[in-house]
Amino acid sequence: MAEAAKLPVIDLSSPDRFATANSIRQACVEYGFFYLVNHGVEEELLSRVFEESSKFFSLPLDEKMKLPRKEHRGYTPLHAENLDPSSGSKGDSKEGFYIGPLEKNANLNQWPSEEDLPSWRLTLEAYYNKVMSAAKRLVSLIALALNLDEHYFEKVGALDNPQGFLRLLHYPGDLGNPEEEIFGASAHSDYGMITLLATDGVPGLQVCREKFKEPRIWENVSHMPGAFIVNIGDMTERWTNCLFRSTLHRVMPTGQERYSLAFFLDPNPDCIVQCLESCCSESFPQRFPPICSGDYLQERLRVTYGSESEG
Numbered sequence: 001m002a003e004a005a006k007l008p009v010i011d012l013s014s015p016d017r018f019a020t021a022n023s024i025r026q027a028c029v030e031y032g033f034f035y036l037v038n039h040g041v042e043e044e045l046l047s048r049v050f051e052e053s054s055k056f057f058s059l060p061l062d063e064k065m066k067l068p069r070k071e072h073r074g075y076t077p078l079h080a081e082n083l084d085p086s087s088g089s090k091g092d093s094k095e096g097f098y099i100g101p102l103e104k105n106a107n108l109n110q111w112p113s114e115e116d117l118p119s120w121r122l123t124l125e126a127y128y129n130k131v132m133s134a135a136k137r138l139v140s141l142i143a144l145a146l147n148l149d150e151h152y153f154e155k156v157g158a159l160d161n162p163q164g165f166l167r168l169l170h171y172p173g174d175l176g177n178p179e180e181e182i183f184g185a186s187a188h189s190d191y192g193m194i195t196l197l198a199t200d201g202v203p204g205l206q207v208c209r210e211k212f213k214e215p216r217i218w219e220n221v222s223h224m225p226g227a228f229i230v231n232i233g234d235m236t237e238r239w240t241n242c243l244f245r246s247t248l249h250r251v252m253p254t255g256q257e258r259y260s261l262a263f264f265l266d267p268n269p270d271c272i273v274q275c276l277e278s279c280c281s282e283s284f285p286q287r288f289p290p291i292c293s294g295d296y297l298q299e300r301l302r303v304t305y306g307s308e309s310e311g
């Protein structure tokens with residue numbers, strides 16, 4: 001039986017920003033995961049989003065398949081991806097729906113028909129905007145936590161055109177049969193800057209703090225009502241030269257149906273992610289070459305979703 005992870009709790013609205021930044025630093029160095037409270041997204045809105053999500057996933061498969069993932073927006077059916085190709089499983093037992101940036105001009109999002117789901121788009125757009133603004137507030141505290149100016153990431157242009165992707169997830173919870181290993185989401189780390197996750201109270205999420213140690217030790221992440229579970233992604237791990245960890249995590253099936261909402265914040269596609277000065281020294285040299293954020297993400301998505309060229 002996995003133990004419970006004791007993740008730190010960060011208060012986004014605390015007036016003591018330096019103390020909060022310090023706690024964030026400690027949380028990111030030790031766990032790469034923490035709870036975020038007082039983030040400004042009301043529980044009432046969160047529960048409406050979960051309701052809309054459940055309505056969408058209850059539509060017949062052929063309705064959902066009318067909105068297949070294109071330009072990284074839309075529906076991904078069960079077993080469409082395998083986050084850990086080394087696991088040899090037939091693909092993760094989850095279905096999802098991606099919503100990308102709500103740009104006025106180039107909005108590539110796909111929406112279910114208003115006839116089927118009349119309040120869907122408005123509810124999801126409201127949630128997207130609120131979670132994006134919480135994520136941006138958190139990024140400025142992360143800058144402080146790295147001994148940088150709190151506007152550092154804005155100043156280097158990372159947030160001029162941030163790539164926020166909201167993903168609704170539905171896990172049927174099936175346990176498979178004894179011969180086949182099945183995961184809700186197999187072991188992975190997230191690709192981008194940070195992820196803000198809302199869960200519905202059904203267990204399943206686990207983290208592994210030491211990704212290079214065998215055997216892997218998994219700890220359960222409990223649901224905290226109203227809080228986001230935040231984790232550092234690989235791009236921040238690169239930016240910080242591994243000072244902040246992008247922690248391995250997975251979702252185990254429990255036999256219970258489960259819903260979650262993951263918001264992935266990635267920088268501007270043309271932002272160059274390069275080791276921060278505050279994170280390297282002569283005795284701790286830069287570990288990764290600079291990369292262009294958009295190219296890096298495209299490549300990670302290509303590996304996850306197979307050889308299709310669009311991300």
Ligand SMILES: O=C(O)CCC(=O)C(=O)O
Pocket residue numbers: 167169185190197199205249250251259260261262
């Ligand atoms: O559903 C969850 O709790 C986690 C989802 C996740 O890790 C992901 O989509 O990257």
Ligand SMILES: [Fe+2]
Pocket residue numbers: 188189190249
């Ligand atoms: Fe993840």
